[in-house]
């Protein structure tokens with residue numbers, strides 16, 4: 001099991017740290033062991049820094065992942081956007097290669113439009129082409145993970161994410177339970193909803209895929225249009241409840257990576273989740 005934050009939390013900066021290179025040791029000192037490096041505004045990290053981060057992460061037993069830029073729109077019909085999307089994903093994969101990161105998470109993007117099927121077909125075609133280019137660049141071993149979307153209007157419901165995974169063994173799902181909860185109008189209030197997702201991933205991709213799933217988790221506020229903003233475990237009334245998932249992880253002996261995206265409390269809430277999981281595990285013995 002791995003727990004860690006998305007990006008650098010304010011508490012890290014308050015402690016006087018500026019560089020992400022300080023994150024691996026800082027996380028380890030707190031009992032965390034995963035870190036999702038944020039490239040959401042573009043991939044700006046150079047090779048030297050990326051390799052150094054990778055080394056420090058390995059030394060501190062931190063599993064690295066990368067969150068690719070938000071500007072990706074896999075389902076676009078526009079040639080300029082296709083080229084930009086390709087660039088963002090390939091640059092993220094290149095950085096992942098330097099860092100030895102386990103996976104590049106990305107949002108399939110907007111543009112579900114009138115015909116979702118057509119958008120999805122375009123997305124699959126473009127992803128296939130990008131992966132072909134990645135192989136030519138020597139990046140065949142880098143995994144990419146389309147993430148479940150927080151709004152129903154976005155491409156990336158669970159079925160669409162699983163279908164994108166059909167593009168090849170390099171593609172694995174990123175399951176954001178906060179997003180699924182928001183996109184379903186608050187559907188994740190019982191264990192069954194979580195179980196259904198794990199079952200569906202296992203049926204489509206097999207036991208190993210579900211065992212080592214890449215998961216995003218945070219309390220979330222939503223409207224009828226889906227995700228509004230990420231919240232924290234300190235704010236009552238915002239689901240989903242991590243305890244529901246934690247119990248299932250113990251029962252099914254799963255060992256996913258849990259990346260916490262709680263607003264400004266991504267490391268603190270990652271520890272809250274870790275503690276909940278450990279309580280469930282000890283109660284199970």
Ligand SMILES: [Zn+2]
Nearest residue numbers: 067106107147
């Ligand atoms: Zn995301």
